[in-house]
Amino acid sequence: MSTPGSAASASAPDFDARRFKAMERAGFNRIAARYAEGAHLRADLAAALLDAAALEPGQRVLDLASGPGLLAREAAQRVVPGGSVLATDIAEGMLAEGARRCGNQADAPCFAAADAERLCIADARMDRVLAGLALFIFPHPEQALAEMHRVLAPGGRVVLSVWGPRETVPLIHRAQDCIARLLPPPKVARPSVFRYGEPATLHATLAAAGFDDIDIRPCAFSCHFADADAYWQAFLDLAGGAAEALGRLPEATQRALQAAVVDDLAAHCCDDGRGGYLLPARTLIASARRPGN
């Protein structure tokens, strides 16, 4: 996950897409089990995305950049009988975690490692592509969207979620603020996770990729944390590349960051009797069609 002041485009001359992907892959492998544990924090978002997908029995679904396949697992229940769900991700540890959690469950999704920018799936094979909190992670999102378009059957839909504008996502930006306060700026700028936060930007991006009938809706949710440590851990459990970069810092620096974030959370004290902190997040859910039938 990028830090403030690092909202550069992935086309910047010093941006190394391969290295960036390797860092994200290592980070998401590192946090796979904890990411799955923390998924309940974003349950409302997952439910809204699945509802927007309007899944029906018999459909073929790709859960792209699936992580541990939380969307895939629920989708698999909605497309029986006759449907199928494939969950793909660049981080094989995420997929292994997802497969482990499915156990011997009947109608479980299939899991397969794949880079979203180069899918090994035949043309027009899917009725739905789901992509939760992923588009902004890809170094070449237009390439990933072209792949989604290619594997969708005409009339099929992509349904995805992205973070809203930075100021509407304290859940992420408070930790980023803390990192920016204490650490020097990164040597190589990384694309911002908020880059599709404006509906007009997301709409234009989907239209440029050849999609039509584009519907974009906001989805807001809040996460409660008992204390600042719990917030910091939840941030690390969500942020693949950033978790990897922070995990390579000296332990003393990591502890200093964790201690300092309490100052960034001052505006979010929870006043409903629970104590701790309540961090809001705004997202967008987009549904768009591959033209045809």
Ligand SMILES: C[S@@+](CC[C@H](N)C(=O)[O-])C[C@H]1O[C@@H](n2cnc3c(N)ncnc32)[C@H](O)[C@@H]1O
């Ligand atoms: C924030 S997680 C979202 C996981 C899941 N879609 C969800 O809604 O919970 C982002 C996922 O994107 C994956 N990812 C990052 N870069 C990728 C790429 N180039 N191709 C495929 N997956 C990628 C990560 O490994 C991670 O599992």
